[in-house]
Amino acid sequence: MPNPDETPAPGTILTNARIVLPDGVRPGNLHIADGKITTAAAGDEIDLAGRYVVPGFVDMHVHGGAGASYQRPEQACGAAAFHLAHGTTTTIASLVTGTPQELADAVTGLADLAADGMIAGIHLEGPYLSHDRCGAHDPALLRAPDLAEFQGLVRLGRGHLRMITIAPELPGALDLVRQAADAGVIPAVGHTEASGDTARAAFDAGARVATHLFNAMRPLHHREGGPIAAALNDPRVTVELINDGVHVEPAVARLAFAAAGSRVALITDAMAAAGMGDGDYRLGVMDVEVRDGRAALAGGTSIAGSTITMADAFRRAVTDLGLPIEDAARAASLTPARALGIDARVGSLEPGKDADLAVLDDDLRVTHVMKQGAVVPRARILGDN
Structure with a gap:
């Protein structure tokens, strides 16, 4: 993931992810731009090495x-x-x-x-x-x-x-x-x-x-x-x-x-x-x-x-x-x-919604969090999750 102390790039592509959607899990990429999930974006490519991405x-x-x-x-x-x-x-x-x-x-x-x-x-x-x-x-x-x-x-x-x-x-x-x-x-x-x-x-x-x-x-x-x-x-x-x-x-x-x-x-x-x-x-x-x-x-x-x-x-x-x-x-x-009544904005990884997401390892433990496309500093993660 990018350094959270750096200014986020205009766009981010999470590659090699297992994206958890309402109807199943889809391997592929997740595109983020201006804090939203999009159908396409240019910018930093972040290889998730097969980790899960959930809303x-x-x-x-x-x-x-x-x-x-x-x-x-x-x-x-x-x-x-x-x-x-x-x-x-x-x-x-x-x-x-x-x-x-x-x-x-x-x-x-x-x-x-x-x-x-x-x-x-x-x-x-x-x-x-x-x-x-x-x-x-x-x-x-x-x-x-x-x-x-x-x-x-x-x-x-x-x-x-x-x-x-x-x-x-x-x-x-x-x-x-x-x-x-x-x-x-x-x-x-x-x-x-x-x-x-x-x-x-x-x-x-x-x-x-x-x-x-x-x-x-x-x-x-x-x-x-x-x-x-x-x-x-x-x-x-x-x-x-x-x-x-x-x-x-x-x-x-x-x-x-x-x-x-x-x-x-x-x-x-x-x-x-x-x-x-x-x-x-x-x-x-x-x-x-x-x-x-x-x-x-x-x-x-x-x-x-x-x-x-x-x-x-x-x-x-x-x-x-x-x-x-x-x-x-x-x-x-x-x-x-x-x-x-806020599902038009959050709750699933669909284009147009806020890029609010969690990245999980194979044990389903949180490794990274993004809110509106910005990485939450890991220093805030206290204890085991």
């Missing part, structure tokens, strides 16, 4: 990494840079439940970073969640849907608030789902005790995502499918999946892919501990212990996000779930891009 990963649900949390906007650049170096070229910064003022401050700060292109938007995971399925959210801060508060957050987000997770069984939740959809904010169903009928009502009202399917939601039962069956059976709904081997075992993850196919979006749900190793951390106001790579609330058993990168989730989809590489790439890139 840059799109993580629609991530809380932090490299010791930094999106809950604190002053740390956000560090978290985004860490995940970028591991192949995540498009990041939606997720916030856990906080006080009204804490969320307002975080949304305001993150909107500035979104306007600068550091992140692609903001996801509110709460505060309108079920006490019974609160997971790593502080139950004392959970509250009923508040349309006025939500409208205020939309204004503070300045067009960068992209998604909000809601428990649809709460009073006024369906009204908030409708209002979010009307405001261009994707409503997601999660952290919920909803029945199947209530979940279906939310999807009919405009909800289009199931937040980390299986986790923090009423479990699947053969006489009451709940939100899981409702989401898997609805062709309008994208289902998030944390593929770290902790949140969802491989056999269950395979069932999700068998049922929902191209509607499964891999996410990390990563917290600040990603890339940092075992230790004690914070997620919002909650203390988290990471032991053997598993994050849990201090003194308890509730899982508190993950410690993986999207590169990890992608690789596990191939090696542990047995997905073809093109299906894993779709789940890590194109499906979340479609869910977010």
Whole structure:
């Protein structure tokens, strides 16, 4: 790859590559010019020696990494840079439940970073969640849907608030789902005790995502499918999946892919501990212990996000779930891009789209990353990916 400290050439040709496209893997060259994938370009020729080229990963649900949390906007650049170096070229910064003022401050700060292109938007995971399925959210801060508060957050987000997770069984939740959809904010169903009928009502009202399917939601039962069956059976709904081997075992993850196919979006749900190793951390106001790579609330058993990168989730989809590489790439890139409505720009290696990509070796480990045709300095790659 070219020296990242040098000014990029007008055009770049990645030669001798295995290019992972939505319909399969094609050996050949990838042409890049002016930060976009093109049908032809002149410039530097980079021999990839048969390595894979996959679309840059799109993580629609991530809380932090490299010791930094999106809950604190002053740390956000560090978290985004860490995940970028591991192949995540498009990041939606997720916030856990906080006080009204804490969320307002975080949304305001993150909107500035979104306007600068550091992140692609903001996801509110709460505060309108079920006490019974609160997971790593502080139950004392959970509250009923508040349309006025939500409208205020939309204004503070300045067009960068992209998604909000809601428990649809709460009073006024369906009204908030409708209002979010009307405001261009994707409503997601999660952290919920909803029945199947209530979940279906939310999807009919405009909800289009199931937040980390299986986790923090009423479990699947053969006489009451709940939100899981409702989401898997609805062709309008994208289902998030944390593929770290902790949140969802491989056999269950395979069932999700068998049922929902191209509607499964891999996410990390990563917290600040990603890339940092075992230790004690914070997620919002909650203390988290990471032991053997598993994050849990201090003194308890509730899982508190993950410690993986999207590169990890992608690789596990191939090696542990047995997905073809093109299906894993779709789940890590194109499906979340479609869910977010940005697939005209990112998510696949097609002419006219941003030259956001990751180069992988035969073990499917990231060796290089490009964003809009510029090489991401390898010095940013922290730890193993």
